[in-house]
Amino acid sequence: MHEGELVEATLVNRDVREGVSIHWHGVxxxxxxxxxxxxxxxxxxxxxxxxxxxxxxxxGTYWYHSHQHSADEVERGLYGALVVLPRRPAEPLxxxxxxxxxxxxxxxxxxxxEERRRVVPGMPVRLRLINSADILRRFxxxxxxxxxxxxxxxxxxGGGVLNGVSIPVPAGGRYDLxxxxxxxxxxxxxxxxxxxxxxDPGRGVTPEVQxxxxxxxxxxxxxxxxxxxxxxxxxxxNIGRRLGFFEGGRRLDWQWTINGKAFPxxxxxxxxxxxxxxFSFSNHSHAAHPMHLHGHHMLVFARDGRPVTPWWSDTLExxxxxxxxxxxxxxxxxxxxxxxxxxxxxxxxxxTHVAYEGVSTPFRMGSATHNEPE
Ligand code: C2O
Ligand code: CU
Numbered sequence: 001m002h003e004g005e006l007v008e009a010t011l012v013n014r015d016v017r018e019g020v021s022i023h024w025h026g027v028x029x030x031x032x033x034x035x036x037x038x039x040x041x042x043x044x045x046x047x048x049x050x051x052x053x054x055x056x057x058x059x060g061t062y063w064y065h066s067h068q069h070s071a072d073e074v075e076r077g078l079y080g081a082l083v084v085l086p087r088r089p090a091e092p093l094x095x096x097x098x099x100x101x102x103x104x105x106x107x108x109x110x111x112x113x114e115e116r117r118r119v120v121p122g123m124p125v126r127l128r129l130i131n132s133a134d135i136l137r138r139f140x141x142x143x144x145x146x147x148x149x150x151x152x153x154x155x156x157x158g159g160g161v162l163n164g165v166s167i168p169v170p171a172g173g174r175y176d177l178x179x180x181x182x183x184x185x186x187x188x189x190x191x192x193x194x195x196x197x198x199x200d201p202g203r204g205v206t207p208e209v210q211x212x213x214x215x216x217x218x219x220x221x222x223x224x225x226x227x228x229x230x231x232x233x234x235x236x237x238n239i240g241r242r243l244g245f246f247e248g249g250r251r252l253d254w255q256w257t258i259n260g261k262a263f264p265x266x267x268x269x270x271x272x273x274x275x276x277x278x279f280s281f282s283n284h285s286h287a288a289h290p291m292h293l294h295g296h297h298m299l300v301f302a303r304d305g306r307p308v309t310p311w312w313s314d315t316l317e318x319x320x321x322x323x324x325x326x327x328x329x330x331x332x333x334x335x336x337x338x339x340x341x342x343x344x345x346x347x348x349x350x351x352t353h354v355a356y357e358g359v360s361t362p363f364r365m366g367s368a369t370h371n372e373p374e
Contacts (some may be wrong), residue, residue: 001082001083001085002059002083002084002085002086002087003057003058003084003085003086003087003258003333004055004056005055005056005249006013006051006054006055007053007054007055007056008051008052008053009022009051009052009053009225010049010051010052011044011049011050011051011052011311012048012049012148013044013047013048013049013182014047014152015044016046016073016078016374017046017260018043018068018072019037019043019044019045019046019068019069019370019371020043020044020066020068020073020075020078020130021033021035021036021037021043021044021050021066021067021068021069021373022035022050022052022064022065022066022067022282023036023064023065023066023067023294024054024056024062024185025054025062025063025064025082025292025314025315026060026061026062026063026104026153026174026298026314026315027054027056027057027062027082027084027153027173028057028058028143028295028297028332029054029055029056029057029230029295029336030054030163030332031295031332031333031334031336031359032261032334033050033052033053033054034294034295034334034336034337034352035064035067035311036199036294036337036373037068037192037294037363037365037370037371037373038137038183038363038364038365038366038369038371038372038373039335039337039353039361039363039365039371040250040334040361040363041337041363041374042363042369042370042371043068043250043300043371043372044068044219045370046240047324049194051374053224054136054272056084056321058153058154059084059085059086059087059176060150060153060154060155060168060176061081061082061083061084061086061096061128061129061130061150061153061175061176061192062081062082062083062141062153062174062204063080063082063098063132063172064077064079064082065080066078066079066131066370067337067373068341068349068372068373069372069374070343070346070373070374071134071343071344071346071347071374073361074102074343075101075102075134075343076102076103076132077102077127077310078102078256078306079130079298080098081096081098081130082116083128084153084164085232088319089125090126091123091126091285093119093123093124093126093127093199094119094125094126094128094182095125095126095127095128095197096128097109097127097129097130097139097188098130098131098132098199099129099131099132099133099137099139099169099190099193100132100133100196101134101278103179106193106194106195106329107195108189108190108193108195108196108197109197111183111194112194112195112298113196114195114196115197115198115200115369116198116200117197117198118195118200118201118202118370119181119199119200119201120181120201121181121183121201122180122181122183122232123181123184124178124179124180124181125178125179125180125181125186125199126149126176126177127141127176127177127178127180127188128174128176129167129169129174129176129177130173130174131169131170131171131172131173131174132171132172134171134341134343134344134345135170135171135172135288135342135344136145136168136169136170136171136288136317137168137169137190137191137338138166138168138169138190138191138211138214138271139166139167139169139175139189139191139193139210140164140165140166140180140188140189140190140191140209140210141167141177141187141188141189141209141307142166142183142186142189142207142208142210143182143185143186143187143188143189143206143207143237144163144179144186145161145162145163145179146161146162146163146164146178146179147159147160147161147162147178147179147240148167148175148176148177148215148221149176149177149178149253150174150175150176150216151156151173151174151175151176151217151311151312151313152174152297152312152313152314152315153314154218154224154297154311154312155224155334156217156221156224156311157163157221157224158196158221159220159221160220160221160359162215162329164210164212165212165213165214165215165286166191166211166212166213166214166215167214167215167241168215168289168296168301168317170315170316170341171264171290171318171341171342171343172290172292172314172315173290173317176319176372181199183201183203183204184201184204184205184207185198185199185200185201185204185206185207186199186205186246187199187208187209188209189208189209191209191211193337194221196209197328203210204274204315215250217300217308217309217313218255218300218311218312218313219281219305219308219309220308220309220312221309221311222309223310224311224312225310225312225372226300226310227299227307227310228276228327229234230276231276231277231278231327232275232277233271233275233277233278234277234278234280235269235277235278235279236259236279236280236282237259237279237280237281237282237286237291237352238258238259238260238281238282238284239256239257239258239281239282239283239284239318239340239350240256240258240260240284240285241254241255241256241257241284241285241286241287242254242255242257242260242262243255244262244349245326246299246348247311252350254301254348255286255348255349256285256289256340256345256348256349256350257349257350258350258352262348262349262350263346263350263351263352263374264351264365264366267352268335268352268354268355269338269352269353269354269355270332270354270355270356270357271328271330271354271355271356271357272356273330273331273333274331274370275325275329275330276328276329276330277327277328277329277330278325278326278327278328279298279325279326279328280323280324280325281322281323281324281325281326282317282318282319282323283318283319283321283322283323284321285320286318286319286320287342287345288300288319288320288342288348289317289318289320289340289342289345290317290318290341290342291315291316291338291339291340292297292314292315292336292337292338292339292340292341292342293314293328293336293338293354293371294336294338294354295332295334295354296314296328296330296332296336296354297310297312297313297314297328298312298313298314298316298326298327298328299311299328299329300313300316300323300324300325301325301327302323302324303322303324303327304322304323305323306335310366311360313326315341328354330356333359334351334355334356334359335354335355335356335359336353336354336355337351337353337373338351338352338354339352339374340354343374346374347374351373
């Protein structure tokens with residue numbers, strides 16, 4: 001689709017017994033179109049359908065997926081890439097590289113091996129890296145210099161030329177790379193996996209991917225936006241872990257927590273329209289958590305208490321022991337999911353909501369309602 005266009009999408013559930021929905025991950029759209037069962041709609045049963053209508057305000061790389069039983073349904077294939085093209089002419093060679101894991105098998109697009117594609121040298125290329133799996137992926141590019149030009153569906157201005165670095169893309173995250181196609185082959189690889197993509201101009205040796213040091217958005221390019229001088233509200237998001245009961249007390253397992261509570265026992269973060277809000281993440285658990293906020297982008301401005309070059313993210317990897325401070329501008333009324341995009345973690349408690357004062361939802365979740373977003 002193009003930026004600003006009104007789009008209508010009809011979801012038809014032919015035969016998925018557990019029900020389905022579609023969430024448009026990273027698109028800051030009106031709350032009613034957000035596609036979360038039990039929050040913005042009822043899940044769509046077999047034989048049912050649901051119509052989404054929205055405009056995507058920003059060109060960029062996104063993806064979509066079911067938000068009903070998502071830990072299971074996304075892994076099994078109910079996902080896809082969503083590209084919002086700019087009004088101005090886009091790069092002539094626009095390539096999506098979506099990494100997934102299906103039943104333990106790594107995929108890039110629909111292939112479980114390296115693919116090769118004939119291309120014309122000299123063409124400007126935009127390579128859209130998407131990670132739809134549950135854990136971080138490291139991509140590497142060999143045979144060309146490149147720049148990171150967008151992160152999570154927002155342009156990243158002023159980035160310098162890179163070569164040989166690894167691009168860590170959190171679960172649910174997107175990074176766009178750009179380069180002019182050289183006269184020799186370019187190879188995209190995913191660390192530890194046999195998938196890949198070779199852009200082949202027809203001659204020259206295909207280089208090996210090096211997977212050098214991790215690219216760090218915190219020290220790259222120009223600030224994506226100014227950091228607010230003051231905040232109306234400050235919220236802590238302390239991520240931890242404890243033992244808890246599942247399946248009505250029949251199973252004891254680890255539970256992920258925010259401020260000591262696991263879903264559904266945790267309070268929502270309440271905003272007022274127009275607020276400038278600070279969320280301070282800290283991770284005291286024994287895993288990384290790619291935290292995803294629906295309906296808004298977060299301006300990341302500090303890590304471990306030190307300022308960074310601000311960038312926009314909707315899916316921010318909070319590593320073990322890390323702290324991040326982000327700014328959120330409250331201008332999209334609704335009740336919004338805020339959860340870990342390692343989806344089994346979400347299914348084990350790492351879910352909360354951001355809600356606006358005075359806004360509620362007529363939808364209900366829980367096994368009695370057929371709405372189980374995680
Ligand atoms: Cu892509 Cu609530 O998620
Ligand atoms: Cu997590």
